[in-house]
Amino acid sequence: MVRTILSGSSKYVHSAIREEDDFADELRRQGKRVVKLSSGDPALYHPTPKYIVDAYVQALTEGRTSYSRSQGVVELVDAIVERYRSRYGVSMREEDVIVTSGVAEALTFMNSALIDPGDTVLILKPYYTQYPVAIQMFGGKFLLGAYDESDGWSIDLDGLARLVDRRKTGSKRIKYLLITNPNNPTGTVVPRRALKEVVELANEHRILLVSDEIYDEVVFTGASFTSVCELAKGMPYMVLNGASKAFDATGFRIGYVVAPESDRTSEELKRKLADYCRVRLCANTPAQYAVASAMGNRAEHERTVRAMVRAIESAVATAMKTLSENPYVSAVRPNGAFYIFPKIDLKSLKFKDDRDFVHALLEEKLVQTTRGSGFGAPGHFRIVSLAPDEVMEDCVGRVNEFCKEHAR
Ligand SMILES: Cc1ncc(COP(=O)(O)O)c(C=O)c1O
Known part of the structure; x- marks a missing residue:
């Protein structure tokens, strides 16, 4: 028998979002023009x-190219403190902010700091693909709450209440509850009232609440975003955020954790996360200064983020309109983030599953999307709506044509 050199938990490390990238590159090498609607990269x-x-x-130019303070340069930390004061009315100290190389790194640090093998985390499906990976990498398991598609992808609060109540489920202690607002892949902005119930549940059951709010500025007309930090007072919680989406700077790799409370859990966790930061030395130094400057330039930021969100909203509306002509899929209209997450009527199409659907769509129509099973929702696929309206219309038109060609 050939023994593997790899660790047991390494088998969980996989990116559903990037799994078709090599095939897309191969098609490009054959001279084909693939449209990438698979990456949430503004x-x-x-x-x-x-x-x-x-x-x-x-x-x-100023020579800010050395290693920097591990938890983040003071200029950026102060800009984040000011961002949360002015946007959400929350006051924080410098030690309540930890700068990471993207939320991706924050997730790894957080899970490594919190999870012992066998520990349980509560997440909601459909979820961002990295969450289960980052939990299972450290031997953790996850319980699944849900967004209810039949109710516009709203959080199933009754289901969540049952899951956190160990007297009913007999489950082990839940290490933390993770929510994503606005959500990837459904584009759901959680209404304030529902968010309040989530916060109360976590507080009542003494569960650390973690809110990934990386899309907090990508919210469409008519929807209103509430941050967990506006509601969660006197209980341990952490908010994850960064420059990738709101500042349209994915490649800078700047993320951060804010944890304004000073209870024992919050303090212990912040101190440990700072240790993780020291071990990896620092986040990208010039990028930290650039993001600090961007956060301080409120007028330019407002102007540019507004223009971007307007364009995304228009791309989403165009894609939704074109999709509505397709009888083989149905999609809830998103009210934030960049994503549309249609359900595929697999019974009416000649595909085994969503993976098969997405792969054939790429091969035949040169449109790269992502399979829903990667987000814990088989039978769906995710369309990233960042391209201009005419590209969205053309690509979704190709999806429609593709479905017609493969109808049973
Ligand atoms: C919900 C969510 N969290 C985190 C990330 C990763 O963000 P970062 O670029 O800060 O690592 C993404 C990226 O798409 C995301 O959708």
Whole structure:
């Protein structure tokens, strides 16, 4: 028998979002023009605003190229403290903020700091693909709450209440409850009242609440975003955020954790996360200065983020309109983030599953999307709506044509 050199938990490390990338590259090498609607990367279609790029160049010119403070340069930490004060009315100290190389790194640090083998985390499906990976990497398991598609992808609060109540489920202690608002892949902005119930549940059952709010500025007309930090007072919680989406700077790799409370759990966790930061030395130094400058330039930021969100909202509306002509799929209209998450009527199509659907769509129509099973929702697929309206219309038109060609 050939013994593997790999660890047991390494088998969980896989990215459903990027799994078709090699095949897409192969098609490109054959001279085909693949449209990438699989990556939640705004900078692919909306160049990072010039004032942020200029700030990065300035940081380089000023020689800010050394290792920096592990938990984040003070300029950026202060800008984050000010962002939360002015946007959400929350006051924090410098030690309540920890800068990471993207939320991706924050998730790894957080799970490594919190999870012993066999520990349980409560997440909601459909979930962002990295969550289960980051939990299972450290031997953790997850319980699944749900967004209810039949109710516009609203949080199933009754289901969540049953899951957190160990007297009913007999489950082990839940290490933390993770929510994503606005959600990837459904684009759901959680209404304030529902968020309040989630916060109360976590508080009542003494569960650490973690809220991934990386899309907090990507909210469409008519929807209103509430941060967990506006509601969760006097209980342990952490908010994850970063520059990738709101500042259209995915490649800068700047994320952060804010944990304003000073109870024992919050303090212990912040101290440990700082240790993780020290061990990996620091996040990208010039990028931290650039993001600090961007956060401080409120007028430019408001102007550029508003223009980007308007364009995304329009792309989503165009894609939804074109999709509505397709009898083989149905999609809830998102009210934030970049995503549409249609359900595929697999019974009426000649596909085994969503993986088969997404792969054939790429091969035949040169449109790259992501299978829903990667987000814990088989029978769906995710369309990233960041491209211009005409590209969205053309690509979704190709999806419609594709479904017609494969109808049973
Ligand atoms: C919900 C969610 N969290 C985290 C991330 C990763 O963000 P970052 O670029 O800060 O690592 C993404 C990226 O798409 C995301 O959708």
